Amino acid sequence: MTNLLILGTGCPKCKKLAEHAEAAARELGLEFDLVKVTDIKAIMGFGVMMTPALVVNDEVKCAGNVPSVEEIKKMLV
Amino acid sequence: MQQLPTCGCGGSNRLVFSCSGAADTGELADRGARGIARGGAAQMACLAGLGGQVSGIVASARGAAAVLVVDGCPLDCGRRALELAGCSRIAHLRLSDIGFPKGHSPVTDEAVARVVAAGRQLINDFDKESQT
Numbered sequence: 001m002t003n004l005l006i007l008g009t010g011c012p013k014c015k016k017l018a019e020h021a022e023a024a025a026r027e028l029g030l031e032f033d034l035v036k037v038t039d040i041k042a043i044m045g046f047g048v049m050m051t052p053a054l055v056v057n058d059e060v061k062c063a064g065n066v067p068s069v070e071e072i073k074k075m076l077v
Numbered sequence: 078m079q080q081l082p083t084c085g086c087g088g089s090n091r092l093v094f095s096c097s098g099a100a101d102t103g104e105l106a107d108r109g110a111r112g113i114a115r116g117g118a119a120q121m122a123c124l125a126g127l128g129g130q131v132s133g134i135v136a137s138a139r140g141a142a143a144v145l146v147v148d149g150c151p152l153d154c155g156r157r158a159l160e161l162a163g164c165s166r167i168a169h170l171r172l173s174d175i176g177f178p179k180g181h182s183p184v185t186d187e188a189v190a191r192v193v194a195a196g197r198q199l200i201n202d203f204d205k206e207s208q209t
Contacts, residue, residue: 007082008084009084011084013084040081040082043082044081044082046132046133047126047131047132047133047134047137048082048133048134048136048137049082049083049090049092049120049122049133049134049137049141050082050083050084050090050120050137050140050141051082051083051084052084053082053133053136053137055132059132060132060133060135060136061132061136062136062139062140063133063136063137063139063140064083064090064136064137064140064141064142065140
């Protein structure tokens with residue numbers, strides 16, 4: 001099971017990142033769960049300086065931007 | 078006080094790192110970077126986190142619109158740490174280049190103010206160039 005976290009307060013970029021991450025996981029045929037983390041203290045616990053951010057199995061893969069679906073697929077394998 | 082993460086929707090995400098080595102210029106670099114951050118030109122981030130490969134800090138450095146690194150001397154430890162972490166949009170301020178030689182640079186308020194001014198100018202110019 002691949003655990004995906006979207007760190008962000010729910011702005012348009014956060015939503016776009018969640019859409020792309022979900023699409024990437026589905027296209028790869030992964031079993032996954034995706035959780036949106038909006039609590040700022042929880043977000044800070046990951047050490048990120050900017051949101052949105054994508055965490056894959058406890059590792060922050062990107063922060064401050066929204067990679068394409070293809071770019072996210074590379075982060076998931 | 079730990080700084081809050083900035084949202085990517087609002088404006089430019091800029092970070093400042095500094096070396097914080099044993100020499101006088103290491104302290105000057107650190108205090109200068111803190112002054113730059115307090116003034117709002119960039120958010121200060123932790124260089125040790127890059128070296129320690131803390132994923133949130135590495136990802137933030139790579140995702141920033143511009144990164145300013147303040148190095149106290151020509152060893153350029155800060156810049157090297159950023160390059161090793163895969164960062165490419167780096168504005169580099171080396172204190173020995175602006176009249177602060179290692180071992181001969183008392184850390185005075187005036188010296189800190191000069192570093193702050195130089196760093197702020199550099200990251201502003203760098204960010205403008207990146208956008209053109």
